[in-house]
Amino acid sequence: MAEFQIGFMGGKLGAIKPDVTLFAQCHIEKMNGREIIQIDIQSGTDRPYYLVGKGIRPEGVYVRYGAASVPATVTAIRKMIRETDGDSYEKLRSVEQNLTFTSAKSEFAKRKVQFGTSQMATLGMVNRDKIYTNLALLLSEQCVHTIKTAIFQDTTQQIFNDRKEFGGSLFKQINDVYNYLDLNNKTTATFDKLLRIDSRDYPETALREALLNAVVHREYSASGSILIKMFSDRVEFISPGGLVSGIKIEDIMSGYSACRNSELAEVFYRLQLIEAYGTGIMKIFEAYKTSLAQPKIEVTPNVFKMVLPNLNAVPTVDKAITPEDRIMQYVRDNGSINRKQAENLLALSQTAAGKILRNLVEQGELTREGHSRNVRYFVSK
Numbered sequence: 001m002a003e004f005q006i007g008f009m010g011g012k013l014g015a016i017k018p019d020v021t022l023f024a025q026c027h028i029e030k031m032n033g034r035e036i037i038q039i040d041i042q043s044g045t046d047r048p049y050y051l052v053g054k055g056i057r058p059e060g061v062y063v064r065y066g067a068a069s070v071p072a073t074v075t076a077i078r079k080m081i082r083e084t085d086g087d088s089y090e091k092l093r094s095v096e097q098n099l100t101f102t103s104a105k106s107e108f109a110k111r112k113v114q115f116g117t118s119q120m121a122t123l124g125m126v127n128r129d130k131i132y133t134n135l136a137l138l139l140s141e142q143c144v145h146t147i148k149t150a151i152f153q154d155t156t157q158q159i160f161n162d163r164k165e166f167g168g169s170l171f172k173q174i175n176d177v178y179n180y181l182d183l184n185n186k187t188t189a190t191f192d193k194l195l196r197i198d199s200r201d202y203p204e205t206a207l208r209e210a211l212l213n214a215v216v217h218r219e220y221s222a223s224g225s226i227l228i229k230m231f232s233d234r235v236e237f238i239s240p241g242g243l244v245s246g247i248k249i250e251d252i253m254s255g256y257s258a259c260r261n262s263e264l265a266e267v268f269y270r271l272q273l274i275e276a277y278g279t280g281i282m283k284i285f286e287a288y289k290t291s292l293a294q295p296k297i298e299v300t301p302n303v304f305k306m307v308l309p310n311l312n313a314v315p316t317v318d319k320a321i322t323p324e325d326r327i328m329q330y331v332r333d334n335g336s337i338n339r340k341q342a343e344n345l346l347a348l349s350q351t352a353a354g355k356i357l358r359n360l361v362e363q364g365e366l367t368r369e370g371h372s373r374n375v376r377y378f379v380s381k
Contacts, residue, residue, distance in 0.1 A: 203287035
């Protein structure tokens with residue numbers, strides 16, 4: 001009997017993953033004078049279980065309906081995965097298991113970082129059962145998520161100049177999209193007497209950080225693509241998923257960040273695509289420190305939008321524009337400001353920025369609300 005059990009478990013059940021031998025037992029029963037084999041299978045803890053040759057697809061995952069076994073729907077499979085693995089998208093088992101990593105291997109090799117089976121396990125691209133996770137899906141050529149871009153003729157969405165959709169591995173997408181944005185980042189020439197001064201519409205650093213922020217922080221369990229819209233006076237980066245629960249817009253403006261996709265962020269960090277969490281937003285505002293028009297962040301429960309103004313469509317700081325003017329313009333554009341934002345905007349110390357804010361309050365231009373670290377300044381009514 002023991003030999004029968006071992007042979008049975010290593011045969012038929014061995015064609016099923018994850019391992020179900022712990023949940024299956026068989027023994028011989030007598031019924032009507034005849035010996036029959038009874039197989040008892042308990043509910044497993046790593047659903048869905050699937051046929052090795054078919055994968056985590058409807059043709060490989062079966063559910064029981066009455067007396068029949070029928071292929072599970074994709075929706076049912078994803079529900080089983082969430083119930084077993086949790087809600088973190090990047091850690092869930094990928095429904096697609098036939099993945100290739102040409103772009104990933106190239107990106108790792110470019111930065112002289114090893115990329116093999118052990119590294120994939122360490123990064124979280126495969127789980128303990130050697131099954132690809134959604135993180136692996138995102139970095140593979142089979143990635144189902146895309147970035148859509150559109151170039152408009154003026155400040156409205158009425159006339160398209162061009163539109164493209166970028167797919168494939170996230171590595172390929174960020175490279176292709178950045179090159180596309182760079183191609184459409186026009187250069188304007190001005191003259192100071194005989195000296196020609198070239199200025200691009202958007203700081204390269206701001207475009208890069210806004211793109212990476214959209215990719216790293218988007219909600220991948222939500223449908224829809226990242227949208228990038230370039231107008232004559234601005235470019236908008238629209239990413240599915242609002243702020244991470246518990247985080248407010250004031251927090252990220254002060255340099256604090258909580259990452260929705262921590263394992264994806266870790267991969268980008270290892271490849272030096274991003275630095276420590278929260279620095280990207282500050283780099284964007286630093287790139288605009290000499291501009292009256294400042295980047296804007298708009299948030300809804302389902303969307304995060306970063307708006308970068310066209311530098312050649314707005315005036316820049318000169319001797320006639322005071323720090324007070326810049327503070328007031330920022331508050332009018334963004335609704336409010338705190339001391340940390342004022343420091344970054346003016347590139348001043350905490351003491352100097354605080355003094356300017358106090359002066360504006362005393363002059364009746366700004367109103368101070370809140371206490372301690374939650375103090376914000378609003379335009380006086």
